Amino acid sequence: MEGKKIQDSSVIIAQVMLPQDANPAGNIHGGVIMKLIDTTAAVVASRHARSNTVTASIDRLDFHHPVYIGDLLFFRAGINMAGRTSMEVGVRVEAENYVTGEVRHTASAYLTFVALDKNGRPTPIPPLILETDAEKRRNREALHRKESRLAEKKQEATCQLDSKNCG
Ligand SMILES: CC(C)(COP(=O)(O)OP(=O)(O)OC[C@H]1O[C@@H](n2cnc3c(N)ncnc32)[C@H](O)[C@@H]1OP(=O)(O)O)[C@@H](O)C(=O)NCCC(=O)NCCS
Numbered sequence: 001m002e003g004k005k006i007q008d009s010s011v012i013i014a015q016v017m018l019p020q021d022a023n024p025a026g027n028i029h030g031g032v033i034m035k036l037i038d039t040t041a042a043v044v045a046s047r048h049a050r051s052n053t054v055t056a057s058i059d060r061l062d063f064h065h066p067v068y069i070g071d072l073l074f075f076r077a078g079i080n081m082a083g084r085t086s087m088e089v090g091v092r093v094e095a096e097n098y099v100t101g102e103v104r105h106t107a108s109a110y111l112t113f114v115a116l117d118k119n120g121r122p123t124p125i126p127p128l129i130l131e132t133d134a135e136k137r138r139n140r141e142a143l144h145r146k147e148s149r150l151a152e153k154k155q156e157a158t159c160q161l162d163s164k165n166c167g
Contacts (some may be wrong), residue, residue, distance in 0.1 A: 003129040009047035010078040013040050028067040033093060037109050040075040045113035047132050048079050048087060049125040053113040056086060057149060065104040071095040073106070081142035085122035086114045088142040092145070111143060112135040 013036070021032040038055055045053040067073065077091040093106040117123035130136050159166040 001124060001126045003127045004048055005129045005131065006078050006135055009044045009049070010076075011043050012038060012077075013075045015044075015073050015075070017067060017069055017073060019069055022069050026069050028071070029070070030063055033063070033067065033073070033107065034061065035059075036073070036075055037091045037093065037107070038111065040077045041091050041111040042113065044077045044079055044089045045087055045111075045115070048082065048128075049113075049115035049123075051115045051117065051123060051125075053115050056112045056114045058112075059110040059145065059149075060162055061109045062099075063107050064165060065095065065106055067095045067106055070097075072098045079128060080110070081146065082128040083146065084124055086112055086145065086146075088112050089127060090138065090142075112146070112149065128145070136137045 015036060017028045017032070021028050023029065042053060042055065062137070064092050072095070074094045074096065075091055076094070077089055079087050081088040089111050091109050091111065093108070094103050095106045096103045115123050115125045128139065130139055
């Protein structure tokens with residue numbers, strides 16, 4: 001399968017936060033931002049795989065600053081690592097107050113997607129062509145995270161079989 005560059009599938013999505021996204025005090029619900037992170041990352045994964053993709057996992061997500069009604073959110077997403085059928089997508093969220101111009105880093109997240117064929121089975125995806133030093137570094141870090149995720153998954157499966165092994 002022919003390789004694809006990171007820039008071939010990367011996206012930036014912008015969305016203004018509205019009253020229906022917020023609590024009565026005007027703070028945007030974390031779940032609204034989480035859904036947009038997942039949606040943006042899914043676009044990147046499906047553009048890379050050119051097939052249906054599903055979210056296999058989302059790593060820990062911290063919100064660094066509050067987001068308010070009227071803030072303009074930017075979701076910058078790109079693929080960090082392509083495995084055989086799975087891929088890691090990184091999403092960086094920034095909130096801009098477009099009256100003052102102030103920009104805040106709101107959150108960053110790593111999501112793993114799996115490409116599925118027409119029968120809903122994992123299917124191979126194109127390999128990634130890494131061009132810059134930053135892309136190579138992100139790829140190395142993503143491979144380490146993949147190892148940790150799979151080790152955790154294996155440990156959970158063992159725990160389910162034998163509760164004595166659970167920490
Ligand atoms: C994700 C899913 C397709 C994996 O199925 P599976 O039978 O475990 O697949 P495999 O063991 O063949 O693994 C396929 C790939 O997924 C990766 N993978 C599986 N589970 C994973 C997890 N929890 N986190 C990260 N990657 C995972 C594997 O590493 C493998 O990657 P590779 O081919 O690049 O090496 C399956 O668990 C599923 O359908 N889950 C529901 C997904 C969904 O519907 N999400 C939307 C929210 S409900």
